[in-house]
Amino acid sequence: MSVIEIKVPDIGDFAEVTVIELMVKPGDTVRAEQSLITVESDKASMEIPSSHAGVVQELKVQLGDKVKEGSLVLMLDVAGLSAAAAARVASASLEPKQALAPVIASDSAPFSVALAAPASAAVATVSMGPVEVRVPDIGDFKNVTVIEVLVNTGDAIRLEQSLITVESDKAAMEIPSAAAGVLKELKVKVSDKVNIGDLLAILEGVAPAATAVAAPVVAVVAVASAPVAAAIPALAAPAAPTTTVASPAHTPGGAPLGLPHASPSVRKFARELGVPLAEMKGSGPKGRITEVDVQAFTRSVMAGTVQTAAIAAQVKPAAAVAANDGAGLGLIPWPKVDFAKFGPVERKEMSRIKKISGANLLRNAVMIPAVTNHDDADITDLEAFRVATNKENEKSGVKVTMLAFLIKACVAALKKYPEFNSSLDGDALIYKQYYHIGFAADTPNGLMVPVIKDADKKGIFQISQEMGELAKKARDGKLSPAEMSGASFTISSLGGIGGRYFTPIINAPEVAILGVCKSSMAPVWDGKAFQPRLMLPLSLTWDHRVIDGAAAARFNVYLGQILGDFRRVLL
Ligand code: CAO
DSSP: OOEEEEEOOOOTTOOOEEEEEEOOOTTOEEOTTOEEEEEEOSSEEEEEEOSSOEEEEEEOOOTTOEEOTTOEEEEEEOTTOOHHHHHHHHHHHHOHHHHHHHHHTSTTSHHHHHHHSOOOOEEEEEOSSOEEEEOOOOTTOOSEEEEEEOOOTTOEEOTTOEEEEEEOSSEEEEEEOSSOEEEEEEOOOTTOEEOTTOEEEEEESOOOOGGGGSSSSEEEEEEOOSHHHHHSOOOOOOSSOEEEEEOOOOOOSSOGGGOOOBOHHHHHHHHHHTOOGGGOOOOSGGGOBOHHHHHHHHHHHHHTSOOOHHHHHHOOHHHHHHHTOGGGGTSOOOOOOOGGGTSOOOOOOOOHHHHHHHHHHHHHHHHSOEEEEEEEEEOHHHHHHHHHHHHHTGGGOOOOOHHHHHHHHHHHHHHHSGGGGEEEETTEEEEOSSOOEEEOEEETTEEEOOEETTGGGSOHHHHHHHHHHHHHHHHTTOOOGGGGOOOSEEEEEOTTTOOSOOOOOOOTTSSEEEEEOOOEEEEEEOSSSEEEEEEEEEEEEEETTTOOHHHHHHHHHHHHHHHHOGGGGGO
C-alpha cells in the first residue's frame, strides 16, 4: 500500500473556504482529476480535484470545515499505479502543492486556473455619463456560460453587487459590478457565452469615487476585499488614467439575491433536467441543495404533487378551455376561423356544466398517462336472466338494466384488484375500502356523473332503482353535489345508444374507468363450432402511473368471467 496525502491546492487569494460537499467516501476508487470535495466562499463554489488516481483511504475533512491552501483533504492509496504514476505520487507526497498544480492547471478544472492566478482587481470602464461594465479577467477559460442574470434593467446597482453567474463544467462564479449606478442596459442573457472584456452592462447615474471622475473614460480598479472578487483578476484596463478605489466588503454568507445554494455539479444536473433550483428547498447544510434533493423534487413533479412555476403558468386547462386557446397549454394558438365566410352559422354559449366538465376532462386527459384495453364479455346468459327478471317483476316498476349488473361485476373486480379502486397521493396510493361507483349520464345540459354509494352493499334491484332516480335527477338538473361526489371508480355506458369501443377519460382522482358499448350477437368459437353469443364490448382506461397493462388485462378478463357467469360474484 502506498498512501499519499491529497491537500487543497493553491486556490488564489482565498483565505478560508467552507467544505460544502463531500463527493467521495473511504473505499471509493477515484480517477486523477476527479472532484473530491466542493468548497465555497460567499461568492463562488468550486470542486477540488484529485491529483492522482487511487483508492480513498480516509477523509480528513468534514462538511462545514474551513480549509485553505495546504489543508489535508484525504489519504489516497495509490498502490498498483504504473511506474510513471508512482513517480508522480512520490513527488506529490513530498511537495503536494507543486504536484497538484499541473492538475489544477489542466483544462478539466478551468476555474481553478483563475483561482490559482495571481490575485488582482476587477475593473470597470467608467465615464461621467454611462459606464460600461465588462467581464474581468477570469483566467484561462474561454466561453463560460451565463447561467443566471441576477439584476434587472432599472435596478440600482451597488459597487461589487453580483450581476451574473457564469459557470464552467467545474465551478460557478458570480461576476460583480465594478461600479455603482442604475442599470441602463444589460448586454447578456442566460445561455450566452462570455469571455474576458465582453460588455456585460451599462450603468448610469454613477456615483464614482472622488478621484475616479477626472477623465471622461476612467478605469476604476476595485481592490476586492472578498475572496472571489479578489480571485477575479483585472480586466485589461483601457489606455486611460486609472485610479484605485477600495471596494466595500461583500456581505459574507448567504446566497445573494436569492441565488440558491448548490454546487456547480448539482446546478448542471438540475439544468439538464430543467429543475428550477430557485423553487427548491435544500436539505444540506444551510439549506444547500444536493443532487438527492434535485432527484426528489423531480420525482414529486412527475407524480404531480409539486408544480413548478413554469408548469403552473403554462398548464391552465380551465383557462385554456375558457379561452379556447391552446397557447394556455404552451401549444400554438387555437385556429381562429370566421366560419360565416363559408356559410350561415349560429353562435350559442356552452352550458355551465359543459364548461366545467370540459375543464376537468382536459386536465385529466393532459395529466394522466392513460391507456385503454378493449375486450368482449359474453353476456348471453346474463341478458337472458335480466330479461326474465324484468318480466317476473314487471309490476314492481323497477327495470333492471345491464348497467346495474356491470356495477356489481365491477365491485367484484375492484375487490380482487384493489389498485383500480385507489387514488394517487404523492408517492403513495390511497386504497379505498368503500365501493362508490359513478356512472356517466347523458343530460340535455351535458355530461354528469352521479354516484351509487356503497354498491357492494346493495342488490341489483336497489342499484337499478337508485340509478333510475339519479339519472332522472341528472336530466332535470337536480343532482346535489353530494350525489356527484366520492366515486372510487366510474362506468360510462353507451350501450343504450350504440358503437363498438371507445376510450373514456379517467375521472380524476380515480385511476380507472370502464367504457361499455352496445352488445351484439357474434359467432364465438367454442372449440368445435361457432356459436351465436351476445358479446358486450368493454373498454377499460387506466392510469399507467398506478396500474400495469398486465393488471388491466387481468381485470378485464375477470370482469368478463363474472359477466359470463354471474354466480362468480358470490365467490
Ligand atoms: N348493449 C345493448 N343494449 C343495451 C346496453 C348494452 N350494453 N345497455 C343498455 N342497453 C339497452 C337497454 O336494455 C335499453 O333497452 P330497452 O329499452 O329495450 O330495455 C336501452 O338500451 C336504453 O338503456 P338506457 O340507456 O336507458 O339505460 P342504461 O341503464 O343502460 O343507462 C344511463 C342509463 C343513465 C347511463 C344512460 O341513459 C346514459 O345516459 N348513457 C350515456 C352515458 C354517456 O353519455 N357516456 C359517455 C360519457 S363520455 O362522453
